[in-house]
Amino acid sequence: MDRGPGVADAALPALLLTGHVITVVLGAVLGADRATAWQSALGILAVLVSATALTWRVAAPVPVFCAALTADAASRALLPETALTPALPAAVWVALFTLSVRRPARLALPGAALATAATPLPAGGGDVTGPLLDDLLAGALLHLAIVLGGRLRAHRKDRHARLLARLADLEGERRAAADAERERLARDLHDTAGHHLTAIAVQGAAALRLVDTRPELAGEALNHGAAVGRDVLAALGELVAVVADEPGDGALHEVLPPLCAGLERLGVPVTLDVRGRPRALPPAVRVTAYRVVQESLTNAMRYAAGAPVVVSVQYGYGDVTVTVTNGAVRKPEAPGSGLGTGRGLANLTERAASVGGRLTAGPGERGGWTVRATLPTRAPGTWWPRAVDATLLTACTAVPLLTTARHPSPGELCALSVLLTVHAAPLPARRRAPAAALAMSLAVSVAWATATVAGALPFAWLAALGFAWTAELAALHAVGAYGPARATWPAPVAVGVVGGAVLGLAVVSDPAESAGLGTAALLTALGLVAVPWLLPVWALGLLTRARRGDGGRWEQRVLDAMAVRVGEAVTDERHRVATGLHGTVVEHTTRLVRHAEAGLSAPDDRRAALTGMTDAARTALTGLRTLLDTLDATRLP
Structure with a gap:
């Protein structure tokens, strides 16, 4: 009320x-x-x-x-x-x-x-x-x-x-996010690792008791242990290898630093390089780019542990390119090599293709490995921006041609069409660079009027320019809707002043008038009178921005700070679990796989291999239970 x-x-x-x-x-x-x-x-x-x-x-x-x-x-x-x-x-x-x-x-x-x-x-x-x-x-x-x-x-x-x-409610949101992450990790750890490690330990112990009477069971147990152990390692890597299930709500250049920092805490040097003008990406493209970095960092930790990694994000015209390059491995074989599922790159290639992009992967120029994904920044199926652009271009080119006072010759019609097209050409870029689009359209208008005063262009063509000023209005709206969060108020002032200048030059070039440059200067100053008439166009752009949810710099700073606090709580939980896993479960599961592979390659010593595999599975299970008990007892203050 x-x-x-x-x-x-x-x-x-x-x-x-x-x-x-x-x-x-x-x-x-x-x-x-x-x-x-x-x-x-x-x-x-x-x-x-x-x-x-x-x-x-x-x-x-x-x-x-x-x-x-x-x-x-x-x-x-x-x-x-x-x-x-x-x-x-x-x-x-x-x-x-x-x-x-x-x-x-x-x-x-x-x-x-x-x-x-x-x-x-x-x-x-x-x-x-x-x-x-x-x-x-x-x-x-x-x-x-x-x-x-x-x-x-x-x-x-x-x-x-x-x-x-x-x-x-920031603290409540922080606690809720950390609790949710802790519960997710505990549930997934139990589902992905607990059952499989238990099965390996039980089957290995049974095969060990029957190794003398039924030696074929030893081979089956070793095969099962090696295969399931690799799956467990892959699942654990995807679960807590410095990545979240989703990249969050921030922009790509905002969610990548925590991802890279997580890998650095595990001892892998990571450098993040962002080039070009960062901008909002379609949700599917943003998630795909995040997944490319996520999977590439996981693979770098698994196959090239200790090698430096460079993550590069390049914002281009109409696309964004994500490149992850890891250096050459000093040791001939990293601790986790050969333990992946083999589907990571294939899944990434399919995901990139689903948003209209492409992904390549292969050896780098100086050794190591490079994964590069180029993704379009315009989501598939967004037809309406192109329809609006086509309508505006038609309104700024075809309509002025139809309203010319006299009938031009084919050559004049062609020249006038070129001028109108150049005047309206910046419009398709008004969403990406609204200020530049407005400046270019205004510059073409002034140049057109100046050329008319100099006698290079017919005076009658200025009528077409007047009807083509829809371009300036559309660009002014774009400055309010897509420009910087603040300091866009000079735009309507600039449009008014330039409009007055163009009108003044038109009066000077009119054969029926005897006005001089003083009249042009006076009309340029009087262009400020038109600013209130332009304010609704600019205000409509600001309202479009507000309805889109794009707030000011203060609001964005607050949201970023909140996201950082919540993300820190989630990252701390994930890092704590990752540290516990790598210190116990991952290490013993890797040893489990090594024993199984050794038993398969040396059939004469399968008893020792079964013993080592079973002991490693039990030790990993003990560490997993201890970690789960710790997660269950922990609550944020």
Whole structure:
């Protein structure tokens, strides 16, 4: 339920009322106010009603907006202009903004339409259609900008509230994440290793008792122990070899450092190199790139333990390339070599192909091994961005050609088509580099107008350029939607100033005018007047960003810090389990496989091989039980 009015709610209405009263009194004292006393009193009463209603704007935004709009419309209908001040329209704007913040757009937009419809008729006789249309258009843009600003404020308040709620429960989230990871590890360890090691120990002990009477059972037990032991090692490596089941919610360049740091804690030197401009990736592409690094690091630890590893991420145009290279192994055989399942690279190749990418693997130039995956950054099946780009390009090229005042020759038509195409060419890149796309379109417009002043281009072609300014508006929207989280406000100012400059150059180049460069400079400065008309386009882009969930830098820093804290808890659990496994279970399971392989290669000494394999399985089981008991008894403070 919305709260009642407070001191802060009354401050702005009091300011509006005070400003209105001071204006009326000063007008009466100076003789500028020719309104009668009752008209002035009625005007003050209307402002008092609006101000009183505004104090309840947070609790009841719809009735307050209706009251403010009614007071403004009634005052304009009953009172002369000399009895009015901007206080009543300002009250309507405040009420509309609050309505946009507190209620959904389906209520705020009709409110903006009502406020626009209440625009008064222009004073004076004659045909008022033109001035009325101008006032209606200006009012519609102003009210639309207010609604967009309110909805942007609402989205940010909602995101901040959710963020603060998560921040307040950070410790609980940290404990929950660590507990969930601990339970997952304990469950998977029991399922993947416990049963298999028990089976090896039981079968090995049975074969050892019957080794003299039924020697064929010894071979079966050794074969089973070697095969299942390799599977256990592979499963343990995939379970806790510095990787999580999922890469988390962060961007690729944010989730890779913990992955690499985990391997470094196990003694493998890892270098992470990120090049290009990091950007958001489609979820499937991000997970695939993460899996490539994950599997490659696991293989490096298994087959090239101790060799340095370099992980490289290259953001290119339309794709991202992930490369993992490990150095040459100093020893002829690493402790875990030959213990994999053989399906890792095949699975990665299939996964890369499923998102439209490709993966290669092979020996490096200086020895070692290199895995490289090139993945498209646009998810398959996203047809609508291409459709929007095609529509915009058509609107910025074909439509201006159809609206030219005279019929150009084929050569002129071709040249004009090239100019329009160059002007609209940056649009497809507006999502990746919005500021650059806007700058290029503005630069082409200025160059076009300058060439027209110099006589290089016909004056009539400027009409086509005017219709092609849809490109600048689309790029301005992209700056708000896809540009940096802050400091995008210069964009509408730049569009307004450049628009004024282009208009000034057009006036200078007009054969029917005798204007000079001074006129062009004046119109360039007057381009600032157009900035309020451009604000709704920019604000719509900001609202698109907010609805997409892309917050500001402060919000991103808080989310990153929270993710780090939660990730640290999960990583600590995984590292603790990994250390325990490598110190006991993995070591004894590796010894188990070695004994089994030795018995298979030397049939005359199978009793010793069975004994060693069975003892290693039992020791690994003991270590596993101790680790599981420790996990079960541990809880974060």
